[in-house]
Amino acid sequence: MTESEFTELAAGHALDALSPEDEQAFAAALAAHPEWERHVGASVDAAAFLAETASAVRPPEKMRDVLLARVRETPQERAAAVAPRRGWLVLAASVAVVLVLSLAAVVAGTITSRPVSQTALDQIRQAADVQSTTVALDDGGSVTAYWSVSLAMAALETDGLPQLPSDQTYEMWLVRGDDAIAAGTFTTNADGTATASFDGDLQAGDVMAVTVEAAGGSGSGRPTTDPLIAIPT
Amino acid sequence: MTDDVFDLPVDGAGAVDHVGQLLQAVAGGDHAAFTRLYDLLAPRVFGLVLRVLVDRAQSEEVLQDVFLEIWQSAAQFTPNKGRGRSWIFTIAHRRAVDRVRSAQSSANRDVRVGIRDLDVAHDGVAEDAELRIEGRRATAALAALPSAQREALTLAYHSGYSQSEIAALTQVPLGTVKTRMREGLARLRQVMGGDG
Numbered sequence: 001m002t003e004s005e006f007t008e009l010a011a012g013h014a015l016d017a018l019s020p021e022d023e024q025a026f027a028a029a030l031a032a033h034p035e036w037e038r039h040v041g042a043s044v045d046a047a048a049f050l051a052e053t054a055s056a057v058r059p060p061e062k063m064r065d066v067l068l069a070r071v072r073e074t075p076q077e078r079a080a081a082v083a084p085r086r087g088w089l090v091l092a093a094s095v096a097v098v099l100v101l102s103l104a105a106v107v108a109g110t111i112t113s114r115p116v117s118q119t120a121l122d123q124i125r126q127a128a129d130v131q132s133t134t135v136a137l138d139d140g141g142s143v144t145a146y147w148s149v150s151l152a153m154a155a156l157e158t159d160g161l162p163q164l165p166s167d168q169t170y171e172m173w174l175v176r177g178d179d180a181i182a183a184g185t186f187t188t189n190a191d192g193t194a195t196a197s198f199d200g201d202l203q204a205g206d207v208m209a210v211t212v213e214a215a216g217g218s219g220s221g222r223p224t225t226d227p228l229i230a231i232p233t
Numbered sequence: 234m235t236d237d238v239f240d241l242p243v244d245g246a247g248a249v250d251h252v253g254q255l256l257q258a259v260a261g262g263d264h265a266a267f268t269r270l271y272d273l274l275a276p277r278v279f280g281l282v283l284r285v286l287v288d289r290a291q292s293e294e295v296l297q298d299v300f301l302e303i304w305q306s307a308a309q310f311t312p313n314k315g316r317g318r319s320w321i322f323t324i325a326h327r328r329a330v331d332r333v334r335s336a337q338s339s340a341n342r343d344v345r346v347g348i349r350d351l352d353v354a355h356d357g358v359a360e361d362a363e364l365r366i367e368g369r370r371a372t373a374a375l376a377a378l379p380s381a382q383r384e385a386l387t388l389a390y391h392s393g394y395s396q397s398e399i400a401a402l403t404q405v406p407l408g409t410v411k412t413r414m415r416e417g418l419a420r421l422r423q424v425m426g427g428d429g
Contacts, residue, residue, distance in 0.1 A: 011415035014323075016330040017389035017396045041315050044323055046422040049371040050390040051322035052364070054284040056276035059296055064271065067297055071267060071304045076260070 001029045014043035120197035121155045124148045145231045152201035160192040175207035253317030260307035278325045285329040299325045333393040374424040382417030
């Protein structure tokens with residue numbers, strides 16, 4: 001896609017007028033070209049001017065009371081738990097610290113589990129250049145990532161990770177530059193534990209990421225949700 | 234509610250983003266700031282949602298949903314990425330369009346794109362002077378666009394039609410609709426970015 005074509009999509013996106021296919025193409029193009037974000041911001045600001053051409057209308061007074069009461073009972077997303085909706089691939093690759101993200105949106109479902117080989121994890125742990133990081137998730141679970149650049153391998157262990165419904169799965173990605181390379185899927189045991197190794201060869205600088213996708217993995221070959229973890233190697 | 238608290242915008246460059254400041258306070262759990270934000274923007278947001286949905290009851294529901302989302306996800310607003318009111322209108326518009334595209338609402342969508350629909354009526358609505366003045370400028374800027382661009386923007390933004398629906402309605406190729414939207418927005422931005 002050319003930048004000129006992208007600016008057309010950005011305009012349509014800002015007007016909420018894109019078809020679902022164009023919306024996907026827009027998101028994919030932006031993920032691959034984060035420098036094009038400036039077109040998005042410009043279009044969104046221009047669309048906001050259109051909002052101001054609609055006449056103001058006073059809402060019913062009772063709505064104010066109902067809303068303010070509801071707000072008092074509604075929790076907010078915490079700043080540290082919020083991930084950017086777009087361009088997270090770039091953010092993941094450029095931060096020096098691990099992002100810790102909330103799993104509040106994940107719905108616990110029926111228990112699924114499958115046996116996972118420990119071989120890859122054992123190999124990594126025994127490598128001379130093994131590194132690991134544990135990420136605590138807001139909901140109480142944790143994910144420990146292990147990797148070895150010399151072996152070009154990466155794996156993770158989870159504890160207390162929410163079980164997903166049967167139509168969803170956790171998917172692993174190696175984020176390299178602007179690309180998210182699919183690296184396999186996994187599901188958790190009843191107690192939220194899981195062990196999984198990343199498909200493909202890890203390269204130094206890759207970011208290990210996990211997202212929630214449809215069962216079988218993302219059909220588009222790209223992440224469709226924000227990452228639960230994003231660990232730079 | 235007084236409207237003399239807010240400074241009039243000066244050329245865009247030096248203006249303080251008051252709505253953005255309120256959003257940052259709301260992100261920290263400030264209920265008073267949220268109430269202030271509602272009082273400031275609810276009439277404008279409601280007017281927009283009503284324009285898109287036409288149906289009053291549904292518009293009231295969407296208005297609630299919009300402000301609940303603002304409360305819940307205020308932390309997502311990043312000041313250096315745009316103005317607070319743009320962030321709010323983006324949420325409002327997306328929710329209104331999502332609702333209007335559900336089957337029951339589509340029959341009511343407003344196809345009228347006459348100049349009279351661009352009128353900004355403020356009688357009886359207490360509103361911030363800054364918003365009111367910018368609303369007038371935006372209306373004038375929109376009215377000054379070439380009619381094909383204005384039509385594409387208005388059908389999309391105020392009536393909630395998709396690009397392919399607009400192509401069918403106006404009997405032009407999809408590519409032409411896309412170009413008109415881009416050019417229309419660019420021109421609008423140019424005019425509004427200039428000095429008022």
